[in-house]
Amino acid sequence: MSQADLSIHGQVSRTGATEIMTAPTFSVSAKKMAMWLFIIADSATFAGCLVAYGFTRNATPNWPRPFHSITNVAVMTFILLTSSLTMLIGVRSAQKGDKAGAFRWTLITAAFGILFAVLHIREWMGMIGEGATLFHNPWGTPLFSSLFFSITGLHLLHVTGGVVALIAVALKYQGGRYGADDLEVTGLYWHFVDLVWMFVVPLVYLLNLAH
Amino acid sequence: MTTAEAHKDSGIGKDLVVYVFLLVLAAIQFVIAYQNITADQMFERMLIVAIVEAGVALLFFMHLNENRGLRWFVVISTVAVLLFLQYGWTDAHRLANGVPWAK
Numbered sequence: 001m002s003q004a005d006l007s008i009h010g011q012v013s014r015t016g017a018t019e020i021m022t023a024p025t026f027s028v029s030a031k032k033m034a035m036w037l038f039i040i041a042d043s044a045t046f047a048g049c050l051v052a053y054g055f056t057r058n059a060t061p062n063w064p065r066p067f068h069s070i071t072n073v074a075v076m077t078f079i080l081l082t083s084s085l086t087m088l089i090g091v092r093s094a095q096k097g098d099k100a101g102a103f104r105w106t107l108i109t110a111a112f113g114i115l116f117a118v119l120h121i122r123e124w125m126g127m128i129g130e131g132a133t134l135f136h137n138p139w140g141t142p143l144f145s146s147l148f149f150s151i152t153g154l155h156l157l158h159v160t161g162g163v164v165a166l167i168a169v170a171l172k173y174q175g176g177r178y179g180a181d182d183l184e185v186t187g188l189y190w191h192f193v194d195l196v197w198m199f200v201v202p203l204v205y206l207l208n209l210a211h
Numbered sequence: 212m213t214t215a216e217a218h219k220d221s222g223i224g225k226d227l228v229v230y231v232f233l234l235v236l237a238a239i240q241f242v243i244a245y246q247n248i249t250a251d252q253m254f255e256r257m258l259i260v261a262i263v264e265a266g267v268a269l270l271f272f273m274h275l276n277e278n279r280g281l282r283w284f285v286v287i288s289t290v291a292v293l294l295f296l297q298y299g300w301t302d303a304h305r306l307a308n309g310v311p312w313a314k
Contacts, residue, residue: 026280028278039285040288040292043289047293047296048296051297051299055300058300058303058307059304074241078234084268085226092226192273195265195268195269195273198261198265201240203254207250209244
């Protein structure tokens with residue numbers, strides 16, 4: 001492996017032995033590997049929350065089913081899935097050297113994230129208006145509200161963080177300080193946020209739909 | 212061919228197909244929610260669809276299909292953690308149904 005090859009991954013060494021030892025794990029750059037390790041750790045966090053929710057739901061008789069409409073959550077799901085597609089287009093544009101396109105599509109992704117957050121908060125305000133809080137639930141056991149706001153709140157926190165990261169990385173990419181690989185790493189995080197939502201929707205919303 | 216080159220060559224067409232497929236899977240979850248089945252059956256079906264959705268997103272949106280080593284690393288680490296988390300279910304059943312052997 002030449003020094004030029006290694007410098008692509010931000011690791012320059014002088015001796016052959018060191019070159020072998022510093023070869024990127026799974027041929028993935030250090031920053032992408034760091035994001036994958038974060039994603040694995042974060043999936044454990046969400047899995048812990050969802051398993052705790054399942055544990056509590058299973059152990060609580062007469063679990064409430066307060067949701068009467070799926071329209072809002074369906075629109076939110078559509079927005080988040082579409083934002084993953086716009087993120088992909090942004091990354092591909094960056095890899096092709098289309099700087100303006102990459103910047104535009106990344107900001108469109110951030111805009112979808114903001115729209116998702118607004119719809120989520122609107123839904124929360126509706127539920128709070130009906131008397132649901134972290135410690136009180138007008139439809140039955142308070143555990144429902146505690147878990148609902150905790151799990152969806154944790155996801156909303158990830159979306160908010162993702163939007164901030166997308167805007168920051170897009171601006172630095174536009175300014176020439178970040179490259180296509182930085183957009184790709186941020187995109188990995190954004191896809192992960194989308195992936196988590198695929199589990200939150202059926203377990204927290206659809207299983208609690210009033211029939 | 213590097214990963215970046217592979218991304219460029221595969222184009223947006225494949226991304227669109229995967230996107231539509233994920234929308235269809237999401238729609239299936241909503242259809243399942245209106246089926247006249249038990250909560251257990253609903254949970255099983257929705258979870259299977261969610262796992263397929265996650266797999267497709269990991270493989271094609273997050274490009275794990277292009278790196279076998281990383282794919283196994285991610286899958287083994289995540290599945291191991293998910294399996295370890297399941298130890299609490301027996302206690303959930305005990306809380307819900309009591310302890311049959313103590314009666």
